[in-house]
Amino acid sequence: MLLDAVHMEFSPRYHHTADMLLDEQMIIEAAKQNPEHFGPLYDKYYKQIFGYVYQRMDDKDTAFDLTAQVFLKALTNIEKYEYKGVPFASWLYRIAHSEVMQLFRNNSKLRTVNADISDLRNICEEVEEEYMEQYKGILMTVIKDLPEDELQLIELRFFEKRPFKEIAEILNLTETNAKVKLYRILERVKKTLTKTSK
Amino acid sequence: MGTKFNLDRKPVPDDEINSHKDFGELVNKFKKQSIEKARSDVNFLKNKKATYSAIIAGVAVVCTVTYFAVFKKEPPKETANDKIVTTQQQHTTSPENKQNKAFIAPPISKLNVPYTSYKVKAEQGASIKHKSNSKIIIPKKAFVDKQGLDIVGEVEIKYREFHNQADIIASGIPMTYDSAGVQSHFESAGMIDIKGYQNGEPVFINPKKQITVEFSSEHTADKYNMYELDTVAKNWAYLGRDNSLVNKKQLKPNKQSDVKMLEKKESPKAQELQKQIDAIPPKIEAEKITYTQKVNQLPKTIEPNKPSKAIAGRPQFQLEVNYKEFPELQAFKNAVFEVGKENKNYNSKLADITWSSAEVSEGPQKGKNYLLTLKLRERVEKLIVYPALTGADYDKALKSYESKFADYKNLAAKREADEKRLKEEFEAKQTALFEERKKLKEDQVQANIKYWQEQQAKLDEEYSSMGNQEKVVRIFNISRFSIYNSDCPKNLPNDVKINPIYVINEGKSISPSNIYLISHSRNLVYNLPYGQLPYNTNEKYSLCVLAKGKMYLCNKETFSAITTAKQNKIPLTELDANVNDAADLKKAMGI
DSSP states (O other), rough: OOOOOOOOOOOOGOOOOHHHHHHHHHHHHHHHHHHHGGGHHHHHHHHHHHHHHHTTTSSSHHHHHHHHHHHHHHHHHHHGGGOSSSHHHHHHHHHHHHHHHHHHHSSSSOOOEEEEEHHHHHHHHTTTTTOHHHHHHHHHHHHTTOOOHHHHHHHHIISSSOOOHHHHHHHTTOHHHHHHHHHHHHHHHHHHHHHHHO | EEEEEEEEEEOOHHHHHHHOOOOOHHHHHHHHHHHHHHHHHHHHHHHHHHHHHHHHHHHHHHHHHIIIIIIIOOOOOOOOTHHHHHHHHHHTTTTHHHHHHHSOOOSGGGGGGOEEEEEEETOOOOOOTTTTSOEEEEEETEETTTTBBBSSSSEEEEEEEOSHHHHHHHEEEEEEOOETTEEEEEEEEEEEEEEETTTTTTOOOOOOOOOEEEEEESOOOOOOOEEEEEETTTEEEEEEOOOBOTTTTTTTOOOOHHHHHHHSOHHHHHHHHHHHHHHHHHHHHHHHHHHHHHHHHSOOOOOOOOBBHHHTSSSSOOHHHHTTTOGGGGGGTTTTTOOTTTOOOOOOOGSSSSSEEEEEEESSSTTTTTEEEEEETTTEEEEEEEBBBHHHHHHHHHHHHOOOOHHHHHHHHHHHHHHHHHHHHHHHHHHHHHHHHHHHHHHHHHHHHHHHHHHHHEEEEHHHHTSSSSEEEEEEEESSEEEEEEEEEEEEOSEEOOOOEEEEGOOOOEOOEEEEEETTTEEEEEOSSOEEEEEETTTOEEEEEEEEEEEOOOOOOOHHHHHHOOOEEOOEEEOTTTOOSSHHHHHHOOO
């Protein structure tokens, strides 16, 4: 398993140049002074946050409501945000994750995993197993039964196609730690698939 | 909670997503929420007051104190047992507590370590020597603006260093380190804070460049790691092992040897004075010569010889005398020369001889006697003779003598007076010159003392800034303006834990908002929560606490006495009003 080998096209959303990061910092500082200046950040990240939230649930309206709630929390707490050279998105994703988890704890909404067949193929490729139709169900079962923190890793890496740097920042891990954790999950997945194929 | 798995769900179209975007609504909600929050805060306080009022029955005093603490912001008057309760409640609303929420919160702003500002031409770079001997090396084109474009022109670098426990406390920089959920406290080898600005706007370090700080550290151990303060994660980020120790003996000072060297040096003023001192003896010599010359120029006095009367019966010679050669015999014209008794060789037969020549020369007693040399062929006789007169010649000669002797006496008296005057004049000048030399020597000593004192003060200052310790250079390679340190994490002390009661004047107890346990065995400050106070029995500590914006200290001697006596009442002294900066604080803490 070569976790660094890129067999899939990753999301370009996180790729920020130094200029973009600096522009963002200026906007954040302005928004701290006046909430009206938060607009560009809202525009920039609305779709991404909605995508992240909706990725984890079935109900679209709830996802929109929760997305609004994420931005309200961000605006309320923006004073506490301090720029450290990473995209503002990481901070928003952490808020979004917290809100999603809170929703599942407080309501009977069902935690949902959304993936494409191509995503499952990518996982097989990663564990060096040739994808077979019979693996589809096995993979879906294995993945949805993972503990939340492990499921997050699979989702962020294979279903949302995020680079490790971004995953590490969203989950507040080091890149190495994120890689090691994912490697262990994939090892288990591989064992399950190998066992089934026999 | 079960998990559902959807495969190949239809994506939500962008139009639909965009249709839900409503920034105006977000801002309205935010404003509404802010207003509600403000109201609820007030209600919360009122409800709190009501709640306390309801409970008043048994604890009336406590509630009254709380009311005043919350609404009147006056110091509560409480009993020893009430203090903790009321003050902890107060923490939730006090401005001090709001300040504590800031990640970097200097406890007393006037004590905060100030930045030193340096101007750097971005296109040229610079090597800046900080007052601590640290060096900031900035390469050419090291700065970019927010667009990532090279910055040209003047950039302001704001820089400060933290070397000791006082600096750490004064700066308010958190020194706790969370690693995998385990909290530790930093023992510091030094810390820096560096920022860059152009025209008041922050600038950034060019990603292709690095700024190097050669930090002059007083802590020479090779046990530290490098960290950067992550203000987002509100934790220190580990950068790696500090392997940067170089030039370990770089600044090993030897103050005694430096002082000795200093004392051997003459001050520039003393050197100038020495030239004046050296010029005095020649001046004295010149005066002496002048004096001698003047004395020699005085008229000479020659005492006239008193004529002698010829004594009958003594052998005599009559001589022809050249009076030009012997002017003193002028008065003895027609004189005879009596043979002195000292002439043992004289006999009367000598008078019978007709000598071929007779010469008179100066005798043993100048002006009194003469040497008469008589020659006949090979024979030579020498006689000491005395001139003498007889009869009228003697009277005349005596009269002449008396007149000349009177003149002589007058002249001699005058000469004596003149000599005396010249001598006094010379001696006065000589004394003046000796005095001048003495004064110059005293001035020289004073000039040297002053010079040495000045130089020693400079040396003291230099050594003071060095901390009089061996120093090493620690290298910070900086790619981002931030706060960096070279530290190693330590656990809280755990030998003994006490429940402290902090008391100030007249035994009044206080509840501090910040408690700093200062290790005097390491460069380490434990920022502790209000509660149990831990310490190790084999280490020296002092204590610094902050309560209601005032700082109080318990020095290491007192702290040691408390721990030895196993007491928990900790007497505190308010920080002197004259403590105006971190250096003053360091002195006050006895570091």
